[in-house]
Amino acid sequence: MKTAPILPARVDFSGAIPNAPDFGDLYHAPFGAFAQARQVFLDGNEMPERWAGRRHFVVLETGFGLGNNFLATWAAWREDPARCERLVFLSIEKHPLTQDDLERAHAASPEPALARQLLEAWPAPTPNLHTLDFDEGRVRLMLAFGDAHDWMPELVASVDAFFLDGFAPAKNPELWDDAILKQVGRLAAPGATAATWSVARGVRDGLTAAGFEVRKRPGTGGKWQTTVARFAPRHRAPVPPGRTAVAPQAKDVLIIGAGLAGAACARVLAREGLRVTVLEGGATTAAQASGNPGGLFHGTLHAEDGPHARFSRAAALATERELRRIAPALPWLQWGLLRVERDPQALASMQALLARSGLPADYAQALSAEEAGAKAGLALTQPAWFFAGGGAVSPPALVKAWLDEAARSDGFQLRLNTPVERLHRDDASGRWAALNIVGESIATADAVVLCGGIGSAPLASAWTAGPSWPWVAQRGQLSLMPQDLSPPMLAMPVAGLGYALTLPDGTLCFGASTDGGDMDPTLRASDHSQNMDRLRSLLPSAALPDDMPVAGRVGWRSLVPDRLPIVGALPAAMPERRAEQVRFWPRQPGLMVLGALASRGITWATLCAELVAAQLTGAPWPVESSLADALDPARFAAKAHRATT
The missing domain is CATH 3.40.50.150 (Vaccinia Virus protein VP39)
Structure with a gap:
């Protein structure tokens, strides 16, 4: 569009x-x-x-x-x-x-x-x-x-x-x-x-x-x-198979995973009147990247207002509305975010892009280095985009607030230490069962939403037509600098190549490193050094120590190469015609996924959960159809089909 x-x-x-x-x-x-x-x-x-x-x-x-x-x-x-x-x-x-x-x-x-x-x-x-x-x-x-x-x-x-x-x-x-x-x-x-x-x-x-x-x-x-x-x-x-409601008569739903994706889905589906059960394999909620002490949310803009820019803007606006609604339940929420450009001379091109886009100042502003530094409370050397509706929040606190809200509805359950080994669908009743490692039923429901990040890959692949999704688990390490070693507190988060934000106790949280499929959970001095280098680039005027003990946290992000999330019902079989279009792929009844949120989980989770709820129940979709197609789980199979025809 x-x-x-x-x-x-x-x-x-x-x-x-x-x-x-x-x-x-x-x-x-x-x-x-x-x-x-x-x-x-x-x-x-x-x-x-x-x-x-x-x-x-x-x-x-x-x-x-x-x-x-x-x-x-x-x-x-x-x-x-x-x-x-x-x-x-x-x-x-x-x-x-x-x-x-x-x-x-x-x-x-x-x-x-x-x-x-x-x-x-x-x-x-x-x-x-x-x-x-x-x-x-x-x-x-x-x-x-x-x-x-x-x-x-x-x-x-x-x-x-x-x-x-x-x-x-x-x-x-x-x-x-x-x-x-x-x-x-x-x-x-x-x-x-x-x-x-x-x-x-x-x-x-x-x-x-x-x-x-x-x-x-x-x-x-x-x-x-x-x-x-x-x-x-x-x-x-006839309505294309991918445009029909996945489970319009569903009364209960299983959500597998209790991070940002799972919690956002739990809140939205409970609001829709469904009985929600969240199954989490670990001992706590927000166990992976959702467990970081602070995380960013903000929009973006590009010269070509393509799917990435349109989706990120729509998601950022939805997140801003949601965070303003739920703010009283959050212990910490910081408004305003600066995203610095690498080129110190970029201001004129930024202003030209903003003028062409017609986007309003309450969405994005192009600031000089001096203007950006005044907002950050610390001198900056590069111009920056200012997102007034962006900011920072505690991901674990947000997950808790969403799950607490879902828990106020009838029939809600959160079950920790409950890993799901595989799924089974009963052909007679149409209900889904989550099974443990010995094949016993853990829970059943009319519908299932996979929200476990890369951990959902085996569950999804068993029920997905077409090629395997190119999911990657990306390791990330953030660093924490105690208040006595930190520069003056940032008035708002600063992002660019890396990011920095001041937590409520004065600790500077910054990073984060990016490694491929490495599953090593130990903190590394080399990653801390990389984070420090990025911090010096972001905050060149700050007095930073040359070295300090490594402190931080390791987590894994789930992402795919096209850098968009995977949202929607799983494709069940190749269509007889028009397989190059995702909307014509038949779907698994009642089986959905919300994943690959990468490093944008806070920004993307709200809108993605709303799309899951709409597709599941038949309510109006909260995004345009071409944008939903860009997020669709069938896009990988449709792309593979186009490559062979």
Whole structure:
């Protein structure tokens, strides 16, 4: 998916109703935004009646605008005692409002408390799918910033109700063309409905061609008629196997591994109402790299906004939201991170890249060496990227907080010292069993998520079609410098070739070395020396000792050569056709993996866990389909197939 800078909306507030001068149209009808939302969109989609008793109900809106339709829907959900368990509201907006304009637009909102929550959660204007949770995660707003023509084909969702609400077709025809309406049909769940205030012939014909039965409905407030539609296609293309829910009726799940990946999955799946059992082979949680005393999280940016940059940005934004939510449960959380460039003359090129990307200052800033040093609290000699939403946290504390949250749900279990030797699936019941070394069943469930890093490789390979995944266990040693030998405390972490951060007790944590498949757990003076060399490069003005006793920690990171995680359902067999595309590979029912988090476990775990949960249950995916394809476990087999054809 190609991305472009997000340009904010221009809103004219001089009249009684906000209007968009770039489109020559009003943002809502004269009789009121909430009245229009209720009469046209809620009543037109037979809501709230249709969501009664449902586990999930999904709405897709083609123009977020001022956000009144979302607020009115949220308010209706809150007021309804028969409401669905979870409401998901997907909305696309090419030109989102600035936060100041959003506040102005809702200064007199009929739902001031809800409007205030929306304003406080308003995301940075980046070309991403931003997931905002309200009411303890029971209401989810998913905002896709960018062109609807780019986003609609990339969404993976089963939509129950469509709010078709762009500016008038005559003034904004691109949002009403056949390409958009065809995607409405692709995303429609069985029995889905659609509603709009527009009765334009082209809109009605487009919905009919997309498989809807269309009719006009009496309007109100000066609008004579509106359009409503119900999805009733004569024929429908099959959904690719990799796009169907892996275990939509699952009631319980086994998670193998209790590091960052396993803990993140436990929290998210428990929130979804599943009974979660975490099986950890070791004596403690966060046993490998997840056990480091401090770890970094931050985004990135590249000249070509390819899959790596897009995923890292989406993951960093999701992590920032999650850490702000869970901050009260964490003993230590530091905001702000500097990533220094190697070239002392790089500032001009950094500023040019930032200008081309259009990314906002609250995501990334290009700072001179002097500006970066002022933020670090220690003089630096190279320019640096500043990520205000990045920072440092204790990985073990984060793992504990996530597992503690999962433990507040019914049926949660954490079982330590419980290694899993292999998996078995019962063909009759469809349930999975985790077996120990003598073949005895440890636990059973409807689904399994492998989160044990490189330790998951044997379990995965036994059930995976195609070549073995090129997993590597990379040894890393970090070093610790006690406070009495350390330079002045860093105000925030500094990263580059290596990293440095000051722990709460004043200890300087820095490193980390990288070795191939070496499994030696002993601390090495040579690795400490390498870490010291990198520290001197990062902090050239700091007074550092020439030598000191080796102190630190050894852990192993799991990674693959393309430097992206492995997330999704395991491929079960080669498809009969289109094997070069991962979405066409059939999947093992209920068997998933979240692994290869490399050195980015804190940054990546939250979004990856959300993707696992969505793929498992059938909820809307939190990333675009092309990005999910780049993370898919079938990508190695698809690549091998392409190489032979």
